[in-house]
Amino acid sequence: MPSRAVAARETCPLCDGTGWKAVSSSKAPLSGGPRNVTRCDCALRALSQKLLHAAGIPRRYEHCDIENFDILPGAHPSLSEARFVARGFVERYEPGQSSGLMFVGPCGVGKTHLATAVLRALILERGMRGIFCDYRELLKEIQNSYNSSVQTTELEVLRPVFEADVLVLDELGAVKPTEWVWDAVSFILNTRFNDRKTTILTTNFPDEPAADSELSARTFSNAELAKSAGRRETLGDRITERMRSRLHEMCRTVSMQGRDFRLHVTCANFR
Numbered sequence: 001m002p003s004r005a006v007a008a009r010e011t012c013p014l015c016d017g018t019g020w021k022a023v024s025s026s027k028a029p030l031s032g033g034p035r036n037v038t039r040c041d042c043a044l045r046a047l048s049q050k051l052l053h054a055a056g057i058p059r060r061y062e063h064c065d066i067e068n069f070d071i072l073p074g075a076h077p078s079l080s081e082a083r084f085v086a087r088g089f090v091e092r093y094e095p096g097q098s099s100g101l102m103f104v105g106p107c108g109v110g111k112t113h114l115a116t117a118v119l120r121a122l123i124l125e126r127g128m129r130g131i132f133c134d135y136r137e138l139l140k141e142i143q144n145s146y147n148s149s150v151q152t153t154e155l156e157v158l159r160p161v162f163e164a165d166v167l168v169l170d171e172l173g174a175v176k177p178t179e180w181v182w183d184a185v186s187f188i189l190n191t192r193f194n195d196r197k198t199t200i201l202t203t204n205f206p207d208e209p210a211a212d213s214e215l216s217a218r219t220f221s222n223a224e225l226a227k228s229a230g231r232r233e234t235l236g237d238r239i240t241e242r243m244r245s246r247l248h249e250m251c252r253t254v255s256m257q258g259r260d261f262r263l264h265v266t267c268a269n270f271r
Contacts, residue, residue, distance in 0.1 A: 048124045055123060057132045061116040066090070069113055076258035079110065085254050086114045090121040093198075095128065095165060100199040100251040102172075104207045104235075108260030111202040112170055118200055119168045130166040136174050142184055162191055165198060172203040173238030182240055189243060193250050200251075203235055207244070207253055210236030 022036065066087050071079050082103065089101060101118065103111035122128040138161070145154045161167060169188075175181050192199050211234075236244045 048127060051123045051127065051129055052120065055119065055130045055132055057116055057120070058134075061112060061132075064113045064116040065120060066114070066117045069110060069117060076109075076256075078105075078255055078257045082110070082114055082254050082256045085252070086118050089252075090118055090125065093122060093126060093128075095126075095198075096196045098198055099249075100201065101254055102201040102203065102207070102247060102251040103254050103256055104203055104205075105256030105258075106260065107204055109256045109258045111256055114254075114256075115168045115170065115200045115202050119166055122166050122198075128165040129163070130168070131160050131164040132168045133161060133170065135169055135171045138169070138188075139175050139181060139184060158188070161188060162195065162197075166200065167192060167197065168200045168202075170202050172201045173205045173235055177238050177240075182243070185239055186243055189246060189250065193246060201247070205233060205235040205238050207255075208234040208236060209244075210234060210241050 066083060069079075069083050069086075071083070085101070089098070092098070101115070103115055105111055116132065119130045119132060123130050138157075141152075141157045142154055144150055145152045145157050172185075189199065211231075235247075239247075
């Protein structure tokens with residue numbers, strides 16, 4: 001049990017451990033009257049750390065912030081632009097008013113780093129409730145909730161996703177498209193859009209139309225069409241054109257191009 005001396009040193013000098021501090025005013029309060037107070041910085045820091053822990057950010061990305069997003073010499077200009085957009089998004093963020101971001105580009109250019117950095121900044125600097133979800137893992141959790149032996153319902157899985165002020169959905173489109181996947185993605189994104197919640201996405205698929213570009217198309221042939229046409233699958237192929245159109249309402253698209261940073265670092269380590 002800590003001594004009184006240790007406890008005294010750990011007590012915040014601004015609020016004396018109450019979590020509230022007095023606010024200076026041009027008019028001194030009457031003797032014995034009420035005082036103007038606000039949440040102390042120590043309480044806000046503690047709350048932010050609690051929110052950050054609850055966000056479920058993977059350990060690999062716990063260190064990510066906007067300032068330590070390294071851009072190698074000779075890197076594609078889009079990476080500097082993406083960092084600039086991320087910084088501006090945090091500075092101008094307004095709960096319930098700000099549209100989201102969709103980071104688009106090949107593997108290893110830093111999409112998840114920037115998405116996580118924005119999430120962390122909004123939690124630590126603005127006190128927002130946020131959550132990080134891997135697209136593949138989220139869909140697995142939803143499917144698993146249908147198992148009668150599992151004591152979790154679909155609503156329980158999705159409640160944190162719907163209630164979070166800011167959602168990072170990483171690797172959008174990474175699961176093979178089926179009608180069930182399309183319905184699940186549509187349910188998640190439409191619910192957040194209607195509730196005016198901020199969604200931040202990353203995807204490796206080009207933000208281009210599906211092979212079958214009719215908005216009403218609900219077929220399973222887009223992947224086959226893309227393959228037969230000798231072209232790479234697009235985001236439209238993976239989530240349907242209807243949902244890609246909705247994402248353009250929800251998010252600002254941030255294109256990121258360049259070499260795979262992870263491959264570059266690995267190769268450098270073996271030189």
